[in-house]
Amino acid sequence: MFNVPWICSRCLSRSVRTAVNRPFLQLQRRTVSTTTSDSDLSPVLLRRADFLASEHSKLSAQLAESFDTKTAKRAGELASIAGVLQEWNKANESITELRSLADNPETDAELRSLAVEDLESTRVTLPNLSAQLKQSLIPRHPFAELPCLIEIRPGAGGDEAGLFAFEVLRMYMALCVRRGLRATILKKEVEDASTDNRLVEAVIEVPTSGSYDIMRTESGVHRVQRVPATETKGRTHTSAVSVMVLPSFPEQGGGMDDALNFEDPNSDYYVDAQEVRIEKMRAGGAGGQHVNKTESAIRMTHIPTGIVVNMQESRSQHSNRKHAWQLLRAKLAKMRQEAREQEQMELRRGVMGGVAKMDRGDKIRTYNYGQSRCTDHRSGVTLHNLDGILEGGEDLETVMDSVRVWLVDQEIEGMIAEEAAGAREKPAKRGRAY
Template identity: 30%
Template structure:
């Protein structure tokens, strides 16, 4: 099971981007503790050192749904601004939202078409007479690459496949980023009245609702168990 989440400061000030950076660290740590694989797909740094405006995280694991449910929503941090010494505000909010991954971003080897072609450029008579170059095309998307590095058609086919997969992954990331941009309004809809988690202080400690989170996690696990049984 895989889930993708976006941790964002919305249009919040530098303090919120600091909170995003701290929440990202906490998410990654808690995911590791729960046996969930977490990797940062992309992030945008904030204006201040050590801050992040937005980060997209891929989470994979058996209990990833329960894990994500415990984070989706508004996160509140209570603390004094590190960037504006005399600023009176002490409550800062960021949001975590789930990002839908397009099913079109799955590649199937059956959808790859290979075409032999003559290599061009320097290389002597052998290059001009033998169709050793390979063009690999992903039919559904039209993404295509060419390999003419080797005199071996088999080797060029292998290289073309690797390059096609790499290019396809790049396009997948671009599309995912587009999906994130399309959810930009989420960043303006951060609800401040009912945060799902509250942290406080410069050491970013959780408030004492931790027991509630553990109880909720156990409840979700029990529901998942009964659904699968």
């Protein structure tokens, strides 16, 4: 019988499975940091998580008595927070128990060995739980569940920008194929139909629900540094490509609990048809005699904002009109959402002392051919496998995942700063009240 006053249940269960004649290990006692540093969670986030978990518990109790759709939906939204918080609390309790067992001089050497092993594995697990808890505390993006449109345009750099824009188009198409996402090129305009590789503009439709959340990390300016094939002196040129990821809406409103209300003037998705000028014209570019004989191309101009959408990919005017409306509605909804985000960013600048996030016009990523390097300027991640990235491989997803982590950190910093600012204002308000 082991002569210890208390044994952690996890270690006891493991000791039963361990051979009795296993040699005792002489272990050096380790000093373990506090739970706060292990968890890497601020008190602000923990208070928020506790509050939401408590709300989930109350809603679950209500549902046990009588079912209500609205209550069930809210409970479902909070379920992940409550579940992760429970696991996070268990991990912290285990660390406390295991540390006590490992630091107790009366603990049997073999049990101390098991405690230290479990302590190390739990300390590895806890940061992952902390990251999951942070992620669950951030409200989902309003467009997260929607399909998406990806608009690609060359920027500064002339022909070289058009060539790289074509490679970016292929990169995203390859990524969609590898991920099993159905993707269709709605629009593709090239500078020269004979070469078909200098892009003027392209729009990819990814109709899979949730694809917006997958691809939204790609919005911004992508910079390329390489020696063009036409460069005789071996000089590196820099050019840019603009990528905009837009939410794609169904042809008719409704769905998602009627969140996509096309008839509500206060909705992001509303477009007043009287504010849209529609022009029919003959399509340009390749296409034979049909191009010059029918007015199948559609141009829509949203007069209040000046947003212009052209669509001529199909020979059917009806199809071009449908896709033009789809793109225009997506651009307007994106613009309205970004306006709210900009307002929120301005508020956060005051409490964070800096820029809270990057704008879509900022350079987000650099592709350097000479060094086979891809650097994302938001997350700071650099990978030296440019070919694999441009082929839509796993390294591209690694970069995209790093941006998602960066986005979470930005939101968390903003939440903490706003909470701190609110706490500083409350005493001042109480003082004025007296």
